[in-house]
Amino acid sequence: MSAVVKVWIDEGCITCDACENTCPEVFQVVDDTCIIIDGINPGEFSDDIIEAAEGCPVDVILYEMAGADEAPTEESPAEESSPPEESPVVVEVVGDGPLDAIMTGDRDVHILFGSQSGNAESLCALMAKKAASYGLVGHVHDMDGFELGSMVGMKRVLIACSTWGEGDMPDNAEELYNQAVAAGKTLSNTHFSVCSLGDSSYEFYCESGKQWDAVLEKLGGTRIHDRVDCDVDYDSPAGAWMLEALSKVACIDDSGAFHEDLVELMSAKAAGDSSSGSSGDVANVVQPEIAFTTSVFRYDAMSGESGIDTWACSMPGHHSVLELLRALKTTQDGSLTFRDGTPDDPTTGVCVNGRLVLPGLTRLCDVARDKGEGAQIRIEPLSAYIVIRDLAVDLSSYENLRAATKPWFVGGEREGSNTSQTVIGVMDAAVATELHKSGDVISPQLLHAASDTVPHNESYMGPALVGHLWNRSCDPRVSDSARTSIIETLAGTDGVKAEADMSSIQRQGRMGATGSSNLLEAKNAVLAHDGYNGRHGKHVWWFTWTVKSSGVLNETILAAQTMGPAGMVKNLPQMIRMATGFTRGGSPMMRDFQGFVAPGKMPPIVNSSIDNHHEVVAIYNAFDSRF
Secondary structure, three states: OOOEEEEOOOOOOOOOHHHHOOOOEEEEEOOOOEEEOOOHHHHHHHOOOHHHHOOOOOOOOEEEEOOOOOOOOOOOOOOOOOOOOOOOOHHHHOOOOHHHHHHOOOOOOEEEOOOOOOHHHHHHHHHHHHHHHHEEEEEEEEEEOHHHHHOOOOOOOEEEEEEEEEOOOOOOOOOHHHHHHHOOOOOOOOOOEEEOOOOOOOOOOOOHHHHHHHHHHHOOOEEEEEEEOEEEOOHHHHHHHHHHHHHHHHHHHHOOOOOHHHHHHHHHHHHHHHHHOOOOOOOOOOOOOEEEEEEEEEOOOOOOOOEEEEEEEEOOOOOOOOHHHHHHHHHHHOOOOOOOOOOOOOOOOOOOOEEEEEEEHOOOHOOOOOOOOOOOOEOOOOOOEEEEEEEEEEOOOHHHHHHHHHOOOOEEOOOEEEEOEEEEOOOOOOHHHHHHHHHHHHHHHHHHOOOOOOHOOOOOOOOOHHHHHHHHHHOOOOOHHHHHHHHHHOOOOOHHHHHOOHHHHHOOHHHHHHHHHHHHHHHHHHHOOOOOOHHHHHHHHHHHHHHHHOOOOOHHHHHHOOOHHHHHHHHHHHHHHHHHHOOOOOOOOHHHHHHOOOOOOOOOOOOOOOOOOHHHHHHHHHHHHOO
């Protein structure tokens, strides 16, 4: 048998330890995936690698063989070097060949996002990275401040736009869209495609993306790939659109001509590049220098003084926030303190312009886009922790909460398969994928800081630990007793019910979307576990029924019905007085009369429908679908 010359881990690892048990010299399981140990020679462990790959329950261990004794596995990428003459099909698929003619000259793809909560922006950032596999140079543009005239001459334009409220444009997209509506036919040589993000519980589903799709065509652009409309769970349809749209725009040559016959070949080439680059490294797109002002929070524990230091800076946009901090420490103030480490070190998080980020993975152009004079970067420590000095915080509070919640794994019996080597547990691929997605958090310490509740409730376990426990409870490998214990922990005083507002978490990009989704699922589970008893359950039950039954939300109905049937009977006299508009608090009638005689001495009494009622109804539609 030929030796293994290359081995890598694809996406979807469920950290089951099977590969590490089979071949610990090659595989090492970490928190949320498996890694290949640096410096190993795969050829020395060929048989063990193949055994581990065959025993992987989710088939994410991929390898490539040397020589011609055995063909590469189905998942393996094709050879980058020229294959033997007897394999002309492989040469055509992986070699540039016919693609050479379109891979020169202008290879820019311009990716614009209209985003209210960060989902469209995250999607565009990922698209720019993927573009390199197609021989493209990705340029991501915030619609806010983008000049419509600069789109003239752009051969490749991709747009991802979310919908806000009842069919409204996101705040950062409204001005550019209005310019486009008023403009003439100017995009004669522009090919475009649109990904629309929305929520099907709203009447005008994905309306903003539909409007962009229509207006780009009106401007003279050519729709190179059909628009896709994505619901709340947008990852899968948006990912498919991304790959198909990039395959097509990559087949536009320097003159702007589209070579449809090369699309399949381009797609195959990109798939091969993606597989061979499975380490996650991507080409770094060089950005021009940005002039901006940097404000950094400073705190001296010895003197107890705090303040802000400000520097005028100029750095290339593709440099990271961590590189900026290192430069300031080296050239401006050697006492500047922050947590330094590898780009993906989860303990290095800071707050940059209101966003919680890992500074090593955050480019300057993504937080201080070039809008001319006045561009600023404000860097602050995470608010959920005690500040040690400057931007460095004490993370022990999170670690103490983590230890107290006992998040470790307690296995139970499950279905298995008797392979030729050993008996190994099996898991449904869809379940494994969901487990991986719900546990895909770049930094639990960062997610912990996303909650507005955490700084005010030191005993609350926080969104990261809620999500981790919820993920554990959904894992089919967990024992029944452990699962029950987890739900009881989540239902406790310091569990998910302590979270006051998920919106602060939701707006923290992809990490926040994952965290808030886990919180919602966990809260639903513990309310069902308690039979909707207690303060939280009954409040949700009656509050939801109030809006669904009345169609409006006003003070009288709210005060009455959130108390439930018993509370309504007990407070019937006060309810009658409230309904007739006399009082809010049950004070003597004379006080109410005085309020009418002396206007302004008491708050408004007349009940009225809530503003933006459609938003409230959408919230309770979501409640209704889950309870």
